[in-house]
Amino acid sequence: MIILDEKMALPPPPPYAFPEPVSPPPFPLQSRIAPTLATLPPHLLLRIVYETFSQTSSIERQRKTLYWLNLNLRRVCRAIYVACMHVLRSTFLPAYTAHIRPPYTSDPFPLTSPTSSVPSSSILPSFSAFPTDTTLSPVLSLQRETRVLDLFIALKVREDVWLDDSELHLERDESFRDLFDLMQPRSRLEDLVRVYGVREGVVSVPGASASPVTTVKARSSLKGQLNSAVMTGAGSSAAGGPSRKQDFLPSIPFASLSVSFSSRRVGLVLTTRERKKTIVEVERTRGERLEVAARKLAQELKMWIAAMS
Numbered sequence: 007m008i009i010l011d012e013k014m015a016l017p018p019p020p021p022y023a024f025p026e027p028v029s030p031p032p033f034p035l036q037s038r039i040a041p042t043l044a045t046l047p048p049h050l051l052l053r054i055v056y057e058t059f060s061q062t063s064s065i066e067r068q069r070k071t072l073y074w075l076n077l078n079l080r081r082v083c084r085a086i087y088v089a090c091m092h093v094l095r096s097t098f099l100p101a102y103t104a105h106i107r108p109p110y111t112s113d114p115f116p117l118t119s120p121t122s123s124v125p126s127s128s129i130l131p132s133f134s135a136f137p138t139d140t141t142l143s144p145v146l147s148l149q150r151e152t153r154v155l156d157l158f159i160a161l162k163v164r165e166d167v168w169l170d171d172s173e174l175h176l177e178r179d180e181s182f183r184d185l186f187d188l189m190q191p192r193s194r195l196e197d198l199v200r201v202y203g204v205r206e207g208v209v210s211v212p213g214a215s216a217s218p219v220t221t222v223k224a225r226s227s228l229k230g231q232l233n234s235a236v237m238t239g240a241g242s243s244a245a246g247g248p249s250r251k252q253d254f255l256p257s258i259p260f261a262s263l264s265v266s267f268s269s270r271r272v273g274l275v276l277t278t279r280e281r282k283k284t285i286v287e288v289e290r291t292r293g294e295r296l297e298v299a300a301r302k303l304a305q306e307l308k309m310w311i312a313a314m315s
Contacts, residue, residue, distance in 0.1 A: 044083045055079075055089045066170045072097065073163045084145060091156070098159045105158075105186045109295045112194060114155040148200075148211065148260075150193040158185055191296060192267040198300030199274065199307075200260045208308045210257040256311055265303075272299050274307055286310050 043051065058071055058079075072094065080090035099114070106112045147153070161181055203209025258276065266273040266284060273287035286306035290299045 044085050046085075048085070048089065051085055052089045052092060055086075055093055069163070069166045069170060073167045076160060076163045087145060094159050094163075095155060098162055099155070101162065102155050102158050105182060106190065107186065109293055110191045110194065111296055112151065112190070113197065114149060114151045116149050116197075150196050151190065154185060154190050154193050157189070158182070161185070188267065192265050195267060195272060195296050195300055195303075196263070196265045198296055199263065199265065199303050202300050202304035203258075203260070203263075203307060206304050206308050208257050208304065208311055209260050209263065211260045256315065258307075258311075272303065274303055
């Protein structure tokens with residue numbers, strides 16, 4: 007027989023409790039990845055590209071380095087391409103601007119340009135007749151003159167290296183003449199038409215504020231599309247009061263416009279998936295500034311759209 011003393015008895019065990027849930031970490035745990043050139047911050051990658059130029063190297067060696075940047079290094083990946091083009095464009099920009107002849111002007115690096123990407127189809131999805139740019143690429147600039155500068159760089163680095171390799175090499179002046187007699191003023195005029203056209207509300211670019219109306223779809227159904235766009239714009243602003251038809255002129259995507267350029271006449275060419283057609287054309291004098299011709303084209307485009315609507 008066993009006698010239990012209540013004072014000697016052990017207390018009962020505590021009740022079983024479920025463990026409290028552990029809150030997840032504020033940031034997801036990721037495995038550490040070894041950095042590469044493509045994953046480095048842009049300022050470090052740019053510094054590395056700059057370090058390829060030795061301060062003690064000769065001019066000939068630096069020209070070969072620029073040739074290597076343009077021909078090989080920039081093709082590695084997009085990040086390295088951007089860093090290489092920053093070096094190449096800043097290096098050859100003075101030589102490029104020295105070829106600009108009055109009364110032509112140049113601006114391959116605009117101070118203000120759209121930075122966000124807004125697909126044109128996100129506004130009204132029925133504009134598939136135009137080859138619009140749906141995004142703004144960090145590689146392809148909206149400024150069309152930048153492409154002419156890049157062509158000049160590709161030509162200039164090759165001519166410099168070949169001239170250093172042989173005293174018998176003669177620089178081909180006609181190659182540069184083609185760039186600055188036709189391509190540079192035409193691309194510059196297209197950029198100016200974009201600026202004045204956006205200001206007039208008849209040209210649209212990715213990243214710009216969305217208009218309550220859209221562009222024409224195709225030449226065969228142009229009038230019906232413009233009338234529909236006007237009605238759409240009027241309906242969207244009905245709460246604000248009655249609106250006039252001319253207050254809602256449609257806009258044309260800049261990607262579908264190009265310029266026909268000559269010494270006496272300039273025109274705007276509208277490109278659809280079916281064909282190309284010159285829609286407006288104006289006279290110009292030989293010494294006329296490109297800004298004047300661009301304003302004329304923007305005004306003529308505005309009247310052309312108003313007439314078709």
